[in-house]
Amino acid sequence: MWAYESVFYQIYPLGFCGAPFENDGVLEHRIEKVNDWIPQIKKLGANAIYFSPIFESDTHGYNTRDYTKIDTRLGTNEDFAKVCENLHKEGIKVVLDGVFNHVGRGFWAFEDVVKNRESSPYVSWFSRIDFGGNSNYNDGLWYEGWEGNYDLVKLNLKNEDVIQHIFSAIRGWVEEFDIDGLRLDVAYCLDHDFVRRLRKFCDELKPDFFLVGETLHGDYNQLMNDEMLHSVTNYECYKGLYSSFNSMNMFEINHSLLRQFGPENWTLYKGRHLLSFVDNHDVSRIASILTNKAHLPLVYALMFGMPGIPCVYYGSEWGAEGRKEEGDPSLRLSYEEPQWNELSDWIAKLAEAEKTSKALQYGGFSSVVLTNGQCVFLREYEGEKVYVAINASDQPYHAGFDAGCGEAVDLITGDKIALNGGLDLPGYSAYFLCVK
Numbered sequence: 001m002w003a004y005e006s007v008f009y010q011i012y013p014l015g016f017c018g019a020p021f022e023n024d025g026v027l028e029h030r031i032e033k034v035n036d037w038i039p040q041i042k043k044l045g046a047n048a049i050y051f052s053p054i055f056e057s058d059t060h061g062y063n064t065r066d067y068t069k070i071d072t073r074l075g076t077n078e079d080f081a082k083v084c085e086n087l088h089k090e091g092i093k094v095v096l097d098g099v100f101n102h103v104g105r106g107f108w109a110f111e112d113v114v115k116n117r118e119s120s121p122y123v124s125w126f127s128r129i130d131f132g133g134n135s136n137y138n139d140g141l142w143y144e145g146w147e148g149n150y151d152l153v154k155l156n157l158k159n160e161d162v163i164q165h166i167f168s169a170i171r172g173w174v175e176e177f178d179i180d181g182l183r184l185d186v187a188y189c190l191d192h193d194f195v196r197r198l199r200k201f202c203d204e205l206k207p208d209f210f211l212v213g214e215t216l217h218g219d220y221n222q223l224m225n226d227e228m229l230h231s232v233t234n235y236e237c238y239k240g241l242y243s244s245f246n247s248m249n250m251f252e253i254n255h256s257l258l259r260q261f262g263p264e265n266w267t268l269y270k271g272r273h274l275l276s277f278v279d280n281h282d283v284s285r286i287a288s289i290l291t292n293k294a295h296l297p298l299v300y301a302l303m304f305g306m307p308g309i310p311c312v313y314y315g316s317e318w319g320a321e322g323r324k325e326e327g328d329p330s331l332r333l334s335y336e337e338p339q340w341n342e343l344s345d346w347i348a349k350l351a352e353a354e355k356t357s358k359a360l361q362y363g364g365f366s367s368v369v370l371t372n373g374q375c376v377f378l379r380e381y382e383g384e385k386v387y388v389a390i391n392a393s394d395q396p397y398h399a400g401f402d403a404g405c406g407e408a409v410d411l412i413t414g415d416k417i418a419l420n421g422g423l424d425l426p427g428y429s430a431y432f433l434c435v436k
Contacts, residue, residue: 001208001210001230001273002048002093002180002208002210003048003093003181003210003212003230003231003273003309004273004309004361004362005355005361006046006047006048006093006309006355007044007045007046007047007048007309007310007311007312007351007354007355008046008048008049008050008095008275008309008310008311008312009041009044009046009048009049009050009311009312009314010049010050010051010052010277010280010281010311010312010313010314011034011037011049011050011051011052011314012052012061012281012314012332013031013034013051013052013053013054013061013071013074014052014053014060014061014071014073014074014332015281015329015331015332015333015334016033016034016314016332016334016335017030017031017033017073017074017334018030018334019071019073019074020073021059021060021329022058022059023056023057023058023059023065023071023072023073023106024073025072026072026073027072027075027076028072028073028074028075029074029075029076029079030073030074030075031054031070031074031075031079031080031083032075032079032082032083034083034087035082035083035086036337037314037338038086038087038090038092040338040340041090041092042090042092043340043344043348044312044317044344044347044348044351045347045348045350045351045352045354045355046092046312046351047091047092047093047355048092048093048094048095048180049087049092049093049094049095050095050096050097050183050311051094051095051096051097052097052281053071053097053099053185054070054071054074054080054096054097055067055068055069055070055071055099056069056070056071056072057071057104057106058104058105058106058151059104059151060328061097061099062099062102062152062185063102063103063104063105063106063107063151063152064099064103064104064107065103065104065106065107065108066107066108067165067166067169068169068172077176077177080177081176081177084177084178084179085178088178093180093181093210094177094178094179094180094181095179095180095181095182095183095210095212096173096177096179096181096182096183097182097183097185098170098182098183098184098185099185100155100157100166100184100185100190100194101146101154101155101157101185101186101189101190102145102146102152102153102154102155102186103152103153103155104151104152104153105137105150105151105153107153109122109125109126110122110125110126110153113125113126113129113141114139114141117131117140117141118131124156124159124161125155125156125159125161125162126143126144126153126154126155126156127143127144127154127155127156128142128143128144128154129141129142129143130142130143135150136150137150146186146189157190157191157194158191158193158194163194163197166198167198167201170182170201170202170205171205174205174206174209180206180208180209180210181209181210181211181212182202182209182210182211182212183212183213183214184198184211184212184213184214184229185214186214187213187214187215187223187229187232188213188214188215188216188218188223190213190223192222192223192228195213195223195228195229196227196228198211199211199227199228199229210230210231211228211229211230211231212229212230212231212232212233212275212309213229213231213232213233214232214233215232215233215235216233216235217235217236219268220232220234220268220269220272220274221268221269221272224269224272224274230273231272231273231274231275231309232274232275233274233275233277234260234274234275234276234277234308236256236260237253237256237257237260237274237276237306237308238277238278238283240252240253240255240256241253241278241299241302241303242278242286242289242290242299244302244392245290245291245292245295245298245299245392246289246290246291246292248372248373248392248393249372250370250371250372250373250374250375250390250392251370251372253302253306253375254367254370254375254377257306257307257365257367257377258365258367260274260307260365261306261307261364261365262364262365262366262367263364263365263366269307270364273307273308273309274307274308274309275308275309275311276303276304276306276308276309276310276311277303277310277311277312277313278299278300278303278316279313279316280311280313281313281328281331281332282324282328282331283324283331284322284323284324284325284331285313285315285316285320285321285322285323285331286299286316287316287319287320287321288321288322288323293319294394294428295392295428296319296343297342297343297346297428297430298390298391298392298428298429298430300343300346300347300350301346301350301388301390301412301430301432302375302388302390302430304347304350304351304353304354304360305350305360305377305379305386305388305390305430305432306365306377306388307363307364307365307379310350310351310354312347314335315333315335317343317344317347318338318339318340318341318343318344319341319343320333320335346412349412349413350412350432353411353412353432356411357379357384357386357411357432357434358381358382358384359379359380359381359384359385359386359434360379360386360411360432361381362381362382363378363379363380363381363384363386364379364380364381365377365378365379366378366380368387368399368401369389369399369400369401369422371397373391373392373393373397374389374390374391374392374393374397374399374425375388375389375390376388376389376390376399376401376423383436384434384436385403385434385435385436386411386432386433386434386435387401387403387408387423387431387432387433387435388430388431388432388433389423389425389429389430389431389433390429390430391425391426391427391428391429391430392428393427393428394427394428395427396424396425396426396427397424397425397427398422398423398424398425399422399423399424399425400421400422401422401423402421402422403419403422403433403435404435405419405435406418406419406420407419408433408434408435409433409434410431410432410433410434411432411433411434412430412431412432417431417433419433
């Protein structure tokens with residue numbers, strides 16, 4: 001599967017393009033802005049892009065009105081088809097957000113229910129409709145909204161017409177935009193039979209079509225298996241990535257990684273490829289969370305070095321800031337043009353290392369050296385060994401371990417590094433040491 005050997009770049013199109021929050025119905029060809037960022041994406045080393053919602057919606061994209069039409073605020077289907085063509089020409093795969101758990105109040109079938117009530121042929125398209133109740137929109141009917149949000153009307157994914165409507169839309173996305181995969185919004189809420197049918201449908205639709213689901217906690221194997229999703233979002237490790245640095249407690253992230261990918265037989269996700277990230281459109285930017293800015297390159301090194309598919313959120317590659325408590329729009333800003341700095345250079349080197357090392361793509365996880373401020377762990381696959389070494393302290397540290405040789409190549413810089421009974425780690429440093 002191509003995704004297991006890729007580095008992802010995430011764009012939230014409505015924010016990225018500076019579209020108004022409310023759908024004003026005014027056609028603007030804003031999505032063409034992505035074309036100007038392709039050199040940045042390539043330079044960073046990303047070879048896959050994940051677009052947050054791009055289809056016609058009421059406001060933020062997750063309240064869909066029409067699965068077949070690019071949001072008017074972003075442009076036309078032809079505009080987006082050209083963007084996808086340009087990305088594919090540069091060897092960049094395209095994954096779209098599939099928002100199938102719920103739709104917006106402006107979704108045509110729900111509008112028919114509000115208008116025609118019991119006589120609407122689409123009543124059964126939605127999870128639960130009670131014409132004797134009401135919602136805060138005062139429609140004279142009650143319906144199930146996602147997590148109590150009545151702007152998000154829950155679909156009935158056991159209804160065959162709904163399933164076929166969604167499948168028809170996906171087929172259209174492949175035919176029109178040649179997309180390579182889907183990220184399933186709130187995958188943990190989706191009907192499991194629907195997900196199984198979706199996997200079968202997509203497998204037959206296009207070879208190596210990638211399905212990744214948004215999951216938070218619990219057993220990811222419930223959705224990530226050979227009959228359902230290829231991958232899920234690794235929120236368990238997301239928290240451990242930043243808090244291990246803020247609390248100077250590398251035991252936290254190592255505990256999660258051993259539980260997920262360690263050498264023991266009971267390891268939960270051995271051989272699986274979860275989507276790794278330090279931030280995204282739903283959480284504070286990593287540069288706003290880390291209490292020590294010197295840790296910013298190191299948290300990316302840890303994220304790229306651990307098992308998983310790394311994903312970088314637009315803007316964060318140069319250290320853009322934004323806090324969740326200031327509202328989602330502050331996390332989804334429009335930048336006039338891409339920026340590039342030392343952090344961007346560093347991430348590009350990490351991406352190149354990731355794409356050229358089978359051990360980093362497919363290797364397991366075993367802890368070699370672990371202290372509060374330092375960690376060394378081994379990724380090994382088919383004879384290739386990569387020691388990922390992190391020193392979060394400002395002081396030098398000697399990590400003692402036997403690598404079986406006196407020298408290794410750092411995949412990040414290409415430098416040869418001496419191993420004298422271990423590794424001398426300068427303060428605030430990271431290495432991907434390859435031993436073959």
